[in-house]
Amino acid sequence: MSGFRNLRLLILFGSLILATVYTVHQFIYSRAWNSPLQVVIYPINGDGTEHTQHYIDTLTNAHFNDIDQFMAREAKRYQLLLVHPTETRLGSQISQSPPKLPEDAGPFTSLIWGLKTRWWAYKVTPENDDGWDTVRMYVAYHSGQHVGALDHSLGLQKGLMGIVNAFALVSQSKQNNIVIAHELLHTVGATDKYNAALAPIYPEGYANPHRNPLYPQRSAEIMAGRIPTSKYASYMAHSLKSVIIGPKTAKEINWLKD
Ligand SMILES: [Zn+2]
Structure with a gap:
């Protein structure tokens, strides 16, 4: 055995x-x-x-x-x-x-x-x-x-x-x-950029973390997948047209050097 x-x-x-x-x-x-x-x-x-x-x-x-x-x-x-x-x-x-x-x-x-x-x-x-x-x-x-x-x-x-x-x-x-x-x-x-509640993590999960006002966001970061409309609400992007690759993801996939 x-x-x-x-x-x-x-x-x-x-x-x-x-x-x-x-x-x-x-x-x-x-x-x-x-x-x-x-x-x-x-x-x-x-x-x-x-x-x-x-x-x-x-x-x-x-x-x-x-x-x-x-x-x-x-x-x-x-x-x-x-x-x-x-x-x-x-x-x-x-x-x-x-x-x-x-x-x-x-x-x-x-x-x-x-x-x-x-x-x-x-x-x-x-x-x-x-x-x-x-x-x-x-x-x-x-x-x-x-x-x-x-x-x-x-x-x-x-x-x-x-x-x-x-x-x-x-x-x-x-x-x-x-x-x-x-x-x-x-x-x-690339690593995920959303939390356990599926909400995009700030700032890396946001397509435009410096937008003023911050909400609503217009696009999603690809590794978060969702567009935040407030700190607690977000919806899934409809197509890749409203999705971007954020700088953190770009570094992870070797597109951007530190
Ligand atoms: Zn994932």
């Missing part, structure tokens, strides 16, 4: 080390911004319904243009030499859902889940999409019949991949792109 246990631990430990080495390389490479980061969107039918499938069937590259335009516009503001920081395209549909992170997951469970998720991604992703400069965004679409919070979306800094829960509704596609851009930026080092 103990031999088996040791073997399992050895395999776990070995995969952790391999994953870490690969991740560090990939992280440095992706944050150098020497060439456009390739972003591939893999749709997943999150609830298995026909409605969701129909929505996925209508998706094209054009649905995600917003993301590249947003990244290019913000890169220009920070005088990044690279004109197009990202090139986003639609990949093939993935039929297998990603492993679920238990709600009450502690650090160990989360670690195991992270490894399982990367193994899952490795299995379901076409080989040629697994490069140093490719971010894989798995977008699980759900029909928006019942209004309620979807599972949290996750951008895994480790491994240039993100899992996004999105609504299979045409009217939501602009907001879906905000969530995708947010998770995408996590993969290159």
Whole structure:
């Protein structure tokens, strides 16, 4: 029994080390911004319904243009030499859902889940999409019949991949792109800028922290996602047109030096 246990631990430990080495390389490479980061969107039918499938069937590259335009516009503001920081395209549909992170997951469970998720991604992703400069965004679409919070979306800094829960509704596609851009930026080092009540943190979660009067704000910071109208109220931006990348996020993703 103990031999088996040791073997399992050895395999776990070995995969952790391999994953870490690969991740560090990939992280440095992706944050150098020497060439456009390739972003591939893999749709997943999150609830298995026909409605969701129909929505996925209508998706094209054009649905995600917003993301590249947003990244290019913000890169220009920070005088990044690279004109197009990202090139986003639609990949093939993935039929297998990603492993679920238990709600009450502690650090160990989360670690195991992270490894399982990367193994899952490795299995379901076409080989040629697994490069140093490719971010894989798995977008699980759900029909928006019942209004309620979807599972949290996750951008895994480790491994240039993100899992996004999105609504299979045409009217939501602009907001879906905000969530995708947010998770995408996590993969290159950005951290969240909202508190436990989902309110943007002042000043880094505000698009214009020096505005006078401060409220209402007109835009959202991408890692906060919401536009504050007072200290206690905020609403989600409608599209990436009213979202910016703040200086703290710009530093985290290596667009701005200290
Ligand atoms: Zn986040």
